[in-house]
Amino acid sequence: MPDVIVNKQQFYNPVDYVLKKIGGTWKIPVLWRLQKKARRYSELQKDIPHISQKMLTQTLKELEADGFISKQTFPEVPPRTEYSLTPKGQQAMEVIVVIRNYGLQLLQADGIDYEAMIKAEAEQKKKQS
Amino acid sequence: MPDVIVNKQQFYNPVDYVLKKIGGTWKIPVLWRLQKKARRYSELQKDIPHISQKMLTQTLKELEADGFISKQTFPEVPPRTEYSLTPKGQQAMEVIVVIRNYGLQLLQADGIDYEAMIKAEAEQKKKQS
DNA sequence: GCCGCTGCGCACCAAAAAGTGCGTAGCACC
């Protein structure tokens, strides 16, 4: 497995290449929420627990630079920005879904029913509203 | 996406869970080489460019603790240890292959023919021998 | 004229991941 150098960044193998592009703590949560529809900055911030403004800004910037998402700014008042998946981003999502499914499997093997947890969380929200 | 806590480690989502298990710089290169046959410590070290003894030891330990590989020590002189994929490790490899294929695609889209690079490297080795 | 909302930028700090260097046990061989 030879090394590859692109734009002064070094990669040890193709998997490394992918994980440097869409890995890290926040890129996948962001891509995940853009899957079905475009979202604005403030929506993403509300939807993604624990994310800081800095990390959201940085994540969106990198994903845009790598062509996974695109940004549209509306010259309104107050300003509005919408982010959406590009075709390249949609392709990446296919791989992410595979990893996620494997993750659900692993979690179950470790005794955690993640999908049940999501349902329970949704119930909580209903009660609140 | 609620948080999950397993053994005092926190995970934000299933993908995060997978990447904490088989992510990082070295786990995948190691798993990759155990794919077809068992290998010993020193073989892995020779085969994986840039890896330090510390990281190899640490990686093998974590993969074993998580059940992806198993270790067999032969009480010979000098001592010999062989590492091999468990069924769980083989399952993980399926996902890794998907990521890798996507990586090859991405690399090609970025103008890099990785498989040609591997072939060229193999040619080099032939010449040397 | 002051507050608030939106989508950022920047400086600084903490934690996690990886790299470096050195040591060790047991035996075999010369």
Added chain:
DNA sequence: GGTGCTACGCACTTTTTGGTGCGCAGCGGC
């Protein structure tokens, strides 16, 4: 009895990644 091989362990440092806190521009409404 010195050297070398194997499969590690440990302490320390560097690099990378993520977190905190602050500020700002432009406009609208009171």
